[in-house]
Amino acid sequence: MKLWGIDLGGTKIECAVLDPERNLEVVVRMRVPTESVNGYDHILSQIKKLIDMVAEQVGERPRKIGFATPGVLEPDSQLMKNSNTTCLNGMPLKTDLEKILGVPCELANDANCFALAEALMGAGKDYHGAEVVFGVIMGTGVGGGLVVNNKIIGGHHGIGGEWGHNILEEGGEPCYCGKSGCVEQVISGPALERFYERASGEKVSMKTVLERYHAGNDEHAKATIERLLEYYGRAVSTLINVVDPNLIVIGGGVGNIDLLYTAGYERIRKYIFNKGIVTTPIVKPKLGDSAGVFGAALL
Template structure:
């Protein structure tokens, strides 16, 4: 039996590790720069895990959250924005290098799991956890178990077309996935920044403050964003009807989402009285690494 749960958040620029006690309390946390190549990343993660074991004097389970997922038919990484991870047998290589079993899951799934277990979605039967930053991803948790899906792509909300499109939203923007009109191209933080300030901009920081000060371009960008977010949430409610939607990532810091979107989405949800709460996450940037640690204890569905 393990002494604690170890989780790793494998990001594009950093690798973060945490250890949670069996009661969910955080025992320690460490962060290093991501070395940016596959062999060095394997070594770095193993060193972090062994360092935690040495410091805590025990052995923990190991879960890793990555910006991609494991292909169920080949066992290699797919859809990772850290492209050098793609087509690599990460779970096999980590298990071999570390000498113990490892579980690996998409980082948005880890976020959703963390918030469902002891975060903003705790106590709810079904939780739709969404990360909206430079990209856009989501995870679905039912009874504190991740819904993975047959193709291991459940929750890829960002790569569904924006619903109920407006004439002025055509032609639909091209997405890196090869399709057109994906919600990520309308709802990510960088998409909001470009709608506000024009092509090339990636940050929408202070857009609410600028709108309150009377900046008409900021007001217009926020109005369009809130309506698009309402359409996106309404679509999720229409096909999934979760008990709660939990938002994470940089865009989740927009205060106006939690007031405006629930009101706007009632137009699109096919029920006379939609009361689905949309809430800000509890654990913030810690949710990904905490969710990776929670991949054991029967929270993960193979």
């Protein structure tokens, strides 16, 4: 049986079909725009349209489908929550998908799907025996997913791995989650850009901030990258103290910054509850933007 996965993003919906008999070879990949401004029912219709298109290409219908979703399905109420595609919140997405598609559907947060795909198909293949893998997303937002023995740990409330919404900076910026100073409001790309803009009076991208830091002639860029490294060290040390994973994989645009794996790694030593000893492999992902849809298929 082929494995079908859908990555439900804010701007695009992607479907991938994998063949487990051919080492998870990709049979077909296809995308349609999400067009979330048109509302919840329109998103459902876009998903159905995409499934129909892919089924025609593959020559068979799916028997079940995995979905990587923004936000998460509340285990008790079976309603969506915490989604930045806000029209999904409070909706019975799993029930409605199964109704319109006529097959069982399995839903997981997109960060969890990222972690699962990297554990099984990506960076985890280089670390055989890594029973506990934590996938970190550091980009426009900050999130995480936890995989133990090749299985996503969704948790009692469905929020397992939500690393981005713990308080990192007392009295920091307010977050949409209701708290202030969350990890996401400190070391996400937009948060770091805001920090630089307040200090310099100039609005630039993180790419430009990093270039200016390496040029060595911009004190505000230096302060911004120093802030990233210091708070990254604190946040990751807490993650290691609580979970102590065998492998951490960092995705997202901020995760591409090489300093995180050198100077940032040294900052973790300052805060870890292990006499300054850190041996956890912390690596970049291998699957790029395919991780979400591959993880969905692996559900």
